[in-house]
Amino acid sequence: MLFRVAIAFACLFIIAGVAGQPAGDTALAVQQTIAPVTSLIATNHEYDNGTGIDLIWVPSIDDRLAPSRVTGYEVWRSVVGGSGSRIAELPAGANKFTDEQCSRESTYVYSVVAISVAGNAVSISTAPIQPAREWINLHRLNLLAIAFLVSAAVIYFIQSARSGKKLFVRKIAGLDAVDDAIGRATEMGRPILFIPGIQDMDDVQTIAAITILGRVSRVVADYDTKIKMPVSRSLVMTAARETIKASYMAAGRPDAYNDDMVSYVTDEQFGYVAAVDGIMVREKPATCFYLGAFFAESLILAETGNSVGAIQIAGTAMPAQIPFFVAACDFALIGEELFAASAYLSNEPKQLGSLKGQDVGKAVALVVIVVGTMAATIGSAWDVTFMNQLWSALKVVFQTN
Amino acid sequence: MKREVPLFITFFVGTLLIASVFIPPAESWGENFSVYFDIIAVFAFFLGGGNLLRIHLQKVASKRPDWGYSIVTLVAFLVMLAAGLFKLGNPGGISGNLTTAQSWFQILFQNIMSPLGSTMYALLAFFVASASYRAFRAKNRDATILLVAAFIILLGRTPFGTMLTSWIPPQYDLLQVPNLAIWIMSGPNLAGQRAIMIGIGLGIVSMSLRILLGIERTYLGDDR
Numbered sequence: 001m002l003f004r005v006a007i008a009f010a011c012l013f014i015i016a017g018v019a020g021q022p023a024g025d026t027a028l029a030v031q032q033t034i035a036p037v038t039s040l041i042a043t044n045h046e047y048d049n050g051t052g053i054d055l056i057w058v059p060s061i062d063d064r065l066a067p068s069r070v071t072g073y074e075v076w077r078s079v080v081g082g083s084g085s086r087i088a089e090l091p092a093g094a095n096k097f098t099d100e101q102c103s104r105e106s107t108y109v110y111s112v113v114a115i116s117v118a119g120n121a122v123s124i125s126t127a128p129i130q131p132a133r134e135w136i137n138l139h140r141l142n143l144l145a146i147a148f149l150v151s152a153a154v155i156y157f158i159q160s161a162r163s164g165k166k167l168f169v170r171k172i173a174g175l176d177a178v179d180d181a182i183g184r185a186t187e188m189g190r191p192i193l194f195i196p197g198i199q200d201m202d203d204v205q206t207i208a209a210i211t212i213l214g215r216v217s218r219v220v221a222d223y224d225t226k227i228k229m230p231v232s233r234s235l236v237m238t239a240a241r242e243t244i245k246a247s248y249m250a251a252g253r254p255d256a257y258n259d260d261m262v263s264y265v266t267d268e269q270f271g272y273v274a275a276v277d278g279i280m281v282r283e284k285p286a287t288c289f290y291l292g293a294f295f296a297e298s299l300i301l302a303e304t305g306n307s308v309g310a311i312q313i314a315g316t317a318m319p320a321q322i323p324f325f326v327a328a329c330d331f332a333l334i335g336e337e338l339f340a341a342s343a344y345l346s347n348e349p350k351q352l353g354s355l356k357g358q359d360v361g362k363a364v365a366l367v368v369i370v371v372g373t374m375a376a377t378i379g380s381a382w383d384v385t386f387m388n389q390l391w392s393a394l395k396v397v398f399q400t401n
Numbered sequence: 402m403k404r405e406v407p408l409f410i411t412f413f414v415g416t417l418l419i420a421s422v423f424i425p426p427a428e429s430w431g432e433n434f435s436v437y438f439d440i441i442a443v444f445a446f447f448l449g450g451g452n453l454l455r456i457h458l459q460k461v462a463s464k465r466p467d468w469g470y471s472i473v474t475l476v477a478f479l480v481m482l483a484a485g486l487f488k489l490g491n492p493g494g495i496s497g498n499l500t501t502a503q504s505w506f507q508i509l510f511q512n513i514m515s516p517l518g519s520t521m522y523a524l525l526a527f528f529v530a531s532a533s534y535r536a537f538r539a540k541n542r543d544a545t546i547l548l549v550a551a552f553i554i555l556l557g558r559t560p561f562g563t564m565l566t567s568w569i570p571p572q573y574d575l576l577q578v579p580n581l582a583i584w585i586m587s588g589p590n591l592a593g594q595r596a597i598m599i600g601i602g603l604g605i606v607s608m609s610l611r612i613l614l615g616i617e618r619t620y621l622g623d624d625r
Contacts, residue, residue: 135424140423154607155614158616204608211620215619233442233449234445234452237448237449246621264452268518269518296522296525299528299532300524300525317601317605327532328535335598340607343608343617354610357607358607
């Protein structure tokens with residue numbers, strides 16, 4: 001009996017001792033409630049500026065139960081010789097993380113804590129690791145090769161055109177109609193409205209629109225037609241004024257140029273639309289050009305232009321807006337035609353040569369799509385290893401992100 | 402020199418930014434240049450605001466047609482500018498947060514600017530209807546295909562479309578209108594969109610080269 005009482009007291013002391021331990025020891029005690037993650041490995045993140053470290057681990061065995069006993073993971077980082085800190089909280093099931101906030105000068109140690117309602121479990125720390133910097137991103141070599149191929153083709157055809165070789169460029173109806181549209185405005189004595197989209201000069205579509213404006217305003221200057229260009233960005237206003245002024249000077253009519261041809265309205269999307277719609281309704285332009293980057297305002301503008309009886313030429317590289325322009329405008333430049341427009345209108349051989357260079361890129365895309373489709377179809381239908389390998393290889397080469 | 406210097410800057414910066422895509426230590430250059438662009442754009446705003454004031458003041462002064470609208474524009478511009486610049490009504494004063502609900506700027510934005518923008522956006526619904534009416538008229542073969550495809554997609558997105566063809570057995574479920582609509586969107590429509598995207602990508606490369614090599618100079622006000 002005395003022996004049993006002694007055992008009971010001993011048990012009480014042990015329990016009381018555990019309860020009275022400091023926090024770290026308590027954590028050690030509850031670690032036994034769930035298993036920690038295992039095989040935690042830290043490696044240098046490839047092809048970066050020495051700021052990333054990849055972590056990968058095998059999730060806690062308790063995370064594989066249904067329902068999982070793990071509610072999430074915490075990633076802890078400490079600089080060797082320094083204190084640690086929590087850098088990420090991840091959901092249950094996570095098994096990798098990339099720390100992108102590292103410094104090349106520091107060496108780090110990582111650990112992952114599995115979290116559960118019952119308590120946490122800390123993994124064994126990784127070996128010390130220092131991020132390294134690479135100078136070339138080999139993951140993007142394929143992109144470099146494709147860009148080089150297309151660029152080489154463009155430059156080759158520009159040189160061919162310069163040497164006097166005749167190049168065939170297909171007709172673009174929307175661009176062939178530009179002169180007629182301006183002529184119509186001249187005959188009707190009404191202005192031309194030119195809308196260069198709602199993006200700034202750092203958007204390639206706006207630059208394309210300004211290059212087309214140069215060609216259009218040259219004809220406008222020759223015909224002595226009135227052009228009106230409300231813009232939604234100050235920099236576009238400045239660039240457009242310079243472009244129109246140069247066209248008027250080239251046409252030998254600098255006195256006819258007026259800064260008010262281009263006016264700033266507002267950066268606000270629908271405020272701009274309201275202003276342009278008002279101009280359309282009041283001044284009833286004979287011709288409207290919508291060239292550049294457009295969003296929801298595309299159809300509002302085009303339908304208002306249609307309601308005032310204007311002939312409308314639109315072009316954008318925003319895929320979602322192309323159908324609206326096709327539906328509401330007389331002519332629509334689809335995607336690449338917007339970028340080809342300036343070269344097409346210039347009719348200069350070296351500019352047209354660049355358009356032919358694009359065709360090489362299209363030919364490559366066409367062949368790859370046909371071969372890839374066939375390889376994927378045959379490979380999956382008849383399980384032909386070579387076809388599956390070809391399909392995988394094409395995906396690796398042409399996947400750019 | 403007026404042309405050569407911008408052309409050199411264009412070539413130099415353009416080449417640098419292309420290279421930065423492939424050189425990890427230079428990857429942040431693109432973001433840095435975007436910041437420089439934003440700084441320039443802020444200065445350009447003074448040009449835009451100044452232009453807006455000048456044009457509308459001239460219009461009011463000379464009492465040109467519709468000069469009343471110019472007064473509305475000028476008042477709206479100046480009131481909003483003052484409310485934002487001097488943080489009128491802001492509990493934190495001039496150093497307070499502009500997005501505070503009590504500030505005049507927020508009150509004007511939430512109660513006038515935002516509803517007006519939404520009203521303009523709402524017009525889109527009517528314009529979609531009128532544009533669809535014109536686009537979907539079966540004038541020729543292409544328009545007829547468009548009409549049929551649009552009809553299937555519209556029908557497929559409604560409960561009526563589901564009800565209409567739910568009797569088709571599971572082995573022919575592709576013929577059910579909702580599935581047909583999904584197939585049109587993920588098959589022919591997606592293929593067409595991707596073809597356009599490939600063309601756009603190539604067009605951008607070609608145009609960028611023309612600009613970098615100085616063949617395309619129209620954007621500098623020079624079409625020689």
